[in-house]
Amino acid sequence: MPDAHFYRYDDYDRRLVAERVEQFRDQVRRRLAGELTEDQFKPLRLTNGLYLQLHAYMLRIAIPYGTLSSRQLRKLAEISRTYDRGYGHFTTRQNLQLNWIKLEQAPDAIAALAEVDMHSIQTSGNCVRNTTADHFAGAAADEIEDPRVWCEIVRQWSTLHPEFSFLPRKFKIAITGSPNDRAAVRVHDIGLRFWRNGEGEAGFEVIVGGGLGRTPMIGKTLREFLPKDELLAYLEATLRVYNRHGRRDNLFKARIKILVHEIGAEKMREEVEAEYESMKDSALKLAPETIEAIARQFAPPPLQSKRTRVPEVEALKLEDRNFALWLKSNVAPHRAPGHAIVTASLKPAGAPPGDASAAQMEGVADIADAYSFSEIRVSHEQNLVLPHVAIEDLPAVYRALGRLGFAEANIGKITDIIACPGLDYCALANARSIPVAQRISNHFAALARQHDIGDLKIKISGCINACGHHHVGHIGILGVDKNGAELYQISLGGDVDFGHTALGTILGPAVPAERVVEAVDTLVATYLEVRTDGERFVDTYRRIGIQPFKDRVYATV
Amino acid sequence: MAKNLRGDLQVASANRLVDGMVVFLDAAAQWTDRLDRADVARDEKAAERLLERARAESATVVDPFLVAVTEDGAGRIEPLSLREKIRAAGLTFAAIAAESVRYA
Structure with missing residues (x-):
């Protein structure tokens, strides 16, 4: 069955990806032959999404804006079976990671991806990464416009963009087409949110300088309303300002959020708008026919009229x-x-x-x-x-x-846990994430209890890089290494819902690994005792604050 | 000198170039995936020499480094840090198998 309802590669895309496969095949051959040192080879493999983790190479595969056809998903299954250990890990960036790739087979794996118009380009390095989107895009009842059209426009603009291939640090863009933000746009380097102005025209709120990691920050609105056809010029202006002023002297201060924080949102806005003035009528201004041509590729499937009461x-x-x-x-x-x-x-x-x-x-x-x-x-x-x-x-x-095994009725509930790969796989991690998630999941497995507890998002990261988004979990859990022991720092009240985006507040001293489930159980029990009708965990937290939770947890843990 | 040089006993480790697997340097200067066959340096000078030897034999591995280990009465060695324990022993949970459609 063809990939009928989203962007299809054209000849240019296919040639670009095919050329990259052959380049990488030659680079791997030279590395294995000893013609390239690891220092020379590392940036080349990372450019193709190939990391070296604790036990093996890991291949990060881009899934543009999280959209897959069945043909592509079958190919991912085949690649995981042929070149890996037969499973994959879907990530918080809507990508897929294969954890056991052999270097000598990596070019074949990437060639197999290209057969279904996929690749792993720009899944690492200081460039614009895969643009993420609302996972209900093109289907949601509350959607204003399909954000994938704009993700695709951003993808075409940012792929191998010569000016933005060596930014101070990596750069992540997220787009939501709905007022109910399901793409966490306020915690990305740039977040774009569709809304309609007083004239009924749809455009973007442009949010800049959000992010999690070591220094979590909520993005600031640079433009309340950006007309759609000005998107690329405005993005280019923003990236230029970042490329010019972003810090390159300190890895930990190199993200755009630090620049926005240091110079302030107002100054950032002035810089971007000044840059934008110089290019707003350039070739980057999107012609209606360009937008329409891409939008046509995302035309909805031919949904027949169906019964609403069945x-x-x-x-x-x-x-x-x-x-x-x-x-x-x-x-x-x-x-x-x-x-x-x-x-x-x-x-x-x-x-x-x-x-x-x-x-x-x-x-x-x-x-x-x-x-x-x-x-x-x-x-x-x-x-x-x-x-x-x-x-x-x-x-x-x-x-x-x-x-x-995928019909668990737990979406949005306490066992729908986000967890990074953690110390079981990741070379950067300080502590394990997955076993902690498993213990919590088993403890709260009863579905009736989960639904009684209601919406509650637990997010677990194995280090301060926050791939598990712990800062924005209703309950966030961060693994830390203290003198060789795994401890877990708990935070409460994080959220990415639009209008309520918040970073969690640390509950208190980190707890030992074996006490995490007990601590979470105590937090839940505290909530259940004091909640009022219709209150979610995070609502109760906002109403009563952290102290009652803190008192209970540290009285028992 | 490697940054993680702590404890009296050290082995040299790296990831194998072709597949990234964790390997250790044995007394015959061969890389092995068996920690129990690793050559153990028992003092600081020996550790320096071990690391030099590992670097000299690094054509088939990536970035050799020293791992602090302990040794029990039976001569069994084990890394000190959790990270290195996991590197040596593998995942601490059961990964799903390719043909599995249900989790145990």
Whole structure:
């Protein structure tokens, strides 16, 4: 089945990717032959997304704006089976990481990716990385415009952009087309949020200087409203200012958030606007036909009119309590009547968050072919999404996902945990993440209890680089190494919901690994005792503050 | 001198170039994936020599470095740090198998 409903590579894209494969094949050959030293080779492999981690090479594969066709997902399964150990890890950047790639086979793996118009270019290095988007893009009932059109425009502009290939540091852009921010736009280097102005015209709020990591910051709005056709010129102006003034003397102060913090949002705005003035009518101004040509590639699939009230669905709700819970947590409203968006949970009880076996990837591809126009999305919360499912097909999709182990009714709940690979894989980590997530997941596995607790986002990072987004977890957990012991620092009240974006506040001294579950349990118990009707964990936290939680946790832990 | 030179006992480790696997230098200056076959330096001078030897034999590995280890009464060695324990022993949880469709 063709990749019909999103961007297809043209000859230019294919040639670029094919040339890169052959370049990399030659670079690997020269490295293995001893013609290149590791110092010479390292930047070349990183440019192609190949890291050396604790136990093996890791290949980070770009999934542009988290959109995959079933054909592409099957190929990822095949690559993981042929060149890796048969599973992959979906990341908070909507990418896929394969953890056991052999250097000598990496060019073949990358060549296999190119067969389905995929690559690993710009998944490392100080360049513009994969632009991320709302994982419900093109389907969400609350969407103003499909952000993937604009992600694709950014992708074409930023791919191998000569001026921005050696920025002071990496650069991450996220776009949401909906007022309900599902792309965490305020914690990216640049976040773009669609909204309509008083004239009903759609444009972008441009948010700059957000980020997590060592120095977490919430982005500042540089432009309240940017007309769409001015996007690339404004991005180019912003990147130029960053490239010129961003710090290159200190790795830890090189991100744009530090520049914005040091010179202030007002000065940053002045600099960007001045730069923008010099280029706003340049070739970067997007012609309507250019935008339309790309938008056509994201035309919605031919959704037929479907029943909105389906007796079989209602009957199964009464019959199967888990199905009823799944409908509540894993099924979201679609813009087309009679359809829904289904999230396949990659967080079954006790599983490593975001991991999928080759067989599971193929299973999801089969379900997408049968029920979702062959489309799949990867969420930054490390789940897979079937964006276009008819309501009447929900029972069949639920059963099919159940056979894969992906029908856990836990999306947005306490076991839908974000976790980075942590010290089990990562060369940068100080502590493990996945085993902590597994213990919490097993402890809270009962679905009825999870739904009673309600929406609660736990995010775990194994080091200060915050790949697990712990700063914005309702409960954030950061692993630290203290004299060789794994300790975990807990924070409360982080959030990425639009209008409520907040960084968590540290609860108190870090707790030992074996006490983390007990601490989380105590936090939940405290919340359950004092919550009022309809209050989520984070709402209660905002109302009563950190002290009651702190008192309870340190009285018991 | 390597930064992590602490403790009395050290072995030399690296990642194998072709596949990234964790390896250790043995007494015959060969790289092995078995920690129990690693050559153990028992004082600071020996550790320096071990690292020099590892660097001299680094054509097939990436970035050799010293790992602090302990040795029990039976002569079994184990890295001191959790990071190096995990490097030597592998993942601390069960990864999913390629054909698995359900987690245990």
